[in-house]
Amino acid sequence: MDRYNFKITEEKWQNFWEKNKSFKVETDPSKKKFYCLEMFPYPSGKIHMGHVRNYTIGDVLARYKTLQGYNVLHPMGWDSFGMPAENAAKQNKLDPKTWTETNISNMKLQLKKLGLSIDWDREISTCDKSYYKHQQEFFLELFKKGLVYRKENYVNWDPVDETVLANEQVIDGKGWRSGAIVERKKLNQWFFNISKFSQELLDGLENLNSWPKKVKIMQKNWIGKSFGCEIDFKVEGELPVNSVKCFTTRPDTLFGFSFLALSPDHEISKFYQNNDDFAKFKQECSKTGTTEEAIAVGEKIGFKTNLKAINPLNPKQKVPVYFANFVLMDYGFGAVFGCPAHDQRDFDFAKKYNLEIKTVVRPNDKDDTFEVNKESYPGPGVLINSDFLNGLKAPEDSILETIKILEEKNFGKKQINFRLKDWGVSRQRYWGCPIPIAYDEEGKAYPIPKSMLPVELPEKIDINVKGNPLDNQTNWKVITIDGKKLSRETDTLDTFVCSSWYYLRFCSPKENEYGFNKEDIDYWMPVDQYIGGVEHAILHLLYSRFFMQALSYENIDFNIKEPFEGLFTQGMVCHETYKDPDDNWVSPDEIENIDGKKYLKRDRSKLVKVGPSESMSKSKKNTIDPEDIISNYGADSARLFILSDSPPEKDIQWSEEGIISSFKFIQKLWHLNEKIVNEIKKKHDSDHDDEIKKYTNKYLKKIHDNLESFSYNKIVANLYEMYSFLNKQIDKPYTNKTLKENYEKILITMTPVLPHFANECLDIIESKNFKWPEYDKSMLKEELVNIVIQINGKKRGLIQTKPNIIEEKLFEILKNDEKVMKYLDHKNIKRKIYIKDKLLNIII
């Protein structure tokens, strides 16, 4: 028997696909389309197992849809702007462009070795000027529509990367990439007005039926809509201030008012500019705002002003006004009204500063003497101690009623607030898309005319400088527009801008005039299935959705509101972690397995500590290089294993044993193939034709259902079952035509998972121009069914009969079943439940 030589076969088919441009597609409205997109990679240098999983899942779908007759767009590109290029360039003294381009060509080769059905003619790279030119056009388009603006703002400053971070890029007060504690800094920044579309982005989620519920909830929470009331508090004191606006979701607790708190950045703070104590307090705030313990403990600190605020519903009541560290300037009006009895945060603050705690809501199961003492009571109940509001049901009736009263008296009005903030897109970085703006001496911003686009990044410059290297490019910075000497914007765009529209570009990758061509996007968009990691649930996916809103805003020609019709988020690839006796991480290829125990390779006597399986990461050294796997076992083995065992949306454990068993399975399939090919050559009677036809049909249904529901792990199980059936049954005689036809169908179903192997086998049986085999519903009916016999709900027997048997007849057959009759012996049958063709439950 020949061994299956994956090296030769895989190379053969990869060359074939490349030479024939097998996956090249064109816009063709006469064909039904399917747009299958996986999140494009950052060209870090090498592909990792996460890519293998992501792109294998996508490839299974793309190949399946192609076989079903769809015109499938399955492109690939590179998210190639970003900081790693700059950092690597600093270390290796290469310029970012060269570094990036080398990485792209390496990774492209690696992806090709996976046997992906990609239309490489559509390859794009976001750092290519033919790409970012159009991004600059979009920027100016949005600028014209008023969706881009510049403002001086406190920004999240990453002191290590020396750049600004969006709120979403700050995790636990630290930079998402550098891990450095983020500082606050005031800078002039460009913003995309994403918050303008808060309601649309929220509503749009409703219709995304093929998105994971989890992702939709995360976005919903991020947008953070809340319903409440804006209240205008009159204030009195020594400052020239008459009123302070607050937003609250609980106006009904206004009778529990005991202080007013302002953000340290509130405009009233200007009156304290020269106050040393206030300066100290502000410094205290910026410290507690960022350290981890402070966030965990949540210590509240305040600075008392000499103002008093008046309760609009009870003008006799006057309460102190504080600056407080927990009040955020960019939510609501940067001011909150404090009701300690019914808000834990206000409660903590009141305790610290000895402020009044007045209970105004009692729980439904308590009487009016209820008093809050150890902690606040934020729950539902009935209003008490609230004068004319007493007795109202909280929160439903009481909130609406209070808002009505406040509106009547002109103290406030109903309001909806969103947590979503505008997207700061300026980055003080070299390796990004230049912002197409220039400034005059007064700092007024001028858009660069379209004819002067793209604003190209200067090449081969010295990036070994502190801060933004573009700032040092004095020649580049100077530009003359309409005879006016201007200075270019030196900030570049956040790389999330690049990935917010790349799926449009794939539809028209060569279009020169504009970012895309209308005819192309009308045909291909939206993306039917988008596949990627759940880590992009908020950032990338929300920005992309915003981009569609922004492009369609005031534009009747563009009406794509949602870019991704279907979304699938795959799980991570995990591996066991190892540590040597000195507690250092050890990589899997430094380990030797002896008698089921794991030893250090370089010192066989030393046993390594096996830690939990965790997501593959360089820092824990538990990565496996896909290139090694492909060269040792082949792409098909890698694909088969990465799909097996765990459902695609869950994490998967990578193991040596697992990949070996996938490899062996392909060898077994190869031997089976030889047997079948021999059988096809022989002549036989047709005794068993029905058997194989029926089996194949049942198998096709399973594969079909599992493909449709993304149960790719079950498809692998179906392949194992199919192998074991055919391997047992192949010695039975079948007519060659039937055997060939059915085997061909089975092989076709294998092509999405094992494209090289299955195409090779199809080639051997001389199958040409094949398409996806549909199953025949009428053939699914069984000639015999198994009926479970239960006694008092417990399984006691199994009877095989023809379908549609009536209960009486079944009971007759049952009388011959000694085992079951033993249980029924001399017992009174109280009741029988019969489910046709399935089950008979006898109650005694």
Added chain:
RNA sequence: GCCCUCGUGGUGAAAUUGGUAGACACAAAGGACUUAAAAUCCUUGCCGCUUGCGGAGUGCCAGUUCGAGUCUGGCCGAGGGCACCA
């Protein structure tokens, strides 16, 4: 603290509308083949007794039902998201 998801063998997991729990695989143990090893194949899987059979069993406790991994309520545990959002 709030929100979401999930608890099934030693492990990863299967199980249409409630209807044979553990498909398929990994690991382990035993066996077959072999001079031996590798490779391959078969068997076992928790508790009892002798094959065979019986019993328990899907995190825990109740409930609905002829029948619950699946539905309802409560509890316990794990993972993820958000985090002073007024």
